[in-house]
Amino acid sequence: MSNREITAEMLIKRYGDFAAVNEVSFKVSDGEIFGFLGPNGAGKSTIVSILTTLALPTGGRATVGGYDVVTQADDVRQIAGVALQEIGLDPLMKSLEMLTIQGQLFGMSRRQAQDRAMELLHLVKLEKFTDRAVGKYSGGMRRRLDLALALVHEPYVLFLDEPTTGLDPASRRDIWEEVRRLNRDKGVTIFLTTQYLEEADELADRLAIIDAGKIVAEGTPSSLKASLGGESINLTFLDAAAVETAKAQLNGLANKMQVDRNTLRLYLPGAAAAVPTAVAKLQGAGIDLVSLTLTQPTLDDVFLEVTGQRFSADVKTEDTAEEVA
16 A cells, blocks of 8 residues: 555535535655644534545545545544544453454454554553453543554555643653654655644644635645744733834834734834834833733744634543553
8 A cells, every 4th residue: 555645636525505625735745744723613523524534525526545524434434544533432342352353353363453453552551451341431431442443454545633621741642752753654644634733743744724614724834924024022011002012113023923812912023123113112102011022933923823813722631540550
């Protein structure tokens, strides 16, 4: 198998008159980690569902590993692994038997499937809990088991839909390392959606941001951050009215200006050297500052620029006490 690419060409998904996905096109290269970000309801999960053959597109075309997701859906399922947001695990089963059955469904002998199951349980640090019913696992443990299930058949392409949601920081980094290993050592192409911008920044070779069913930005994390224009001077004021007054006063000083609640960001090369000029202009206009900081652009700044809102990760880390009990 040499083709591990993912393509979408003018992909459309409609629900009545509503276009959840509106003429989306992109290409994920062989062996690439591709991050996919967007606000809630932007169309991320719909696209993942189409690419994993769980939903039919209304229009356009998509392929995974060279196979059409509509006309060659069975072939796609043979070469793709999927770990989705909604974890459908039988609460009465145990992890070893669940992974063993999964391996047998992909044509392994029982012995081969058991060996692969133990390898994966060690990988996701669940080998000590094989006697516990899955229904008694914590949410974080279920996330790790779901990832193991997606890896049973050693897929060429792996779809990870928010794979580390609910995990503690240490477990999250374990998953990151495994994702890197799969990509580096096995050449697995990985399509990743995430609730953590740090995760996208750490893992993705390239990423795309979707908003209202359309891709609004695409590139490497570094190029997207650089597109905002270098360092930023962050000026915080008492209220939104002061921000607008300051914006008018400082017009022309920066390559780009961005408003975030009561903060005005000025993006320009050598931002530190421009601080005295900005402060002098504000003082001359009688505009009071609450604070001033200098920062490098982040993916959160990019997200705000292209979607008009901050990236929200309203998630809770699972209590892992039962995992070490």
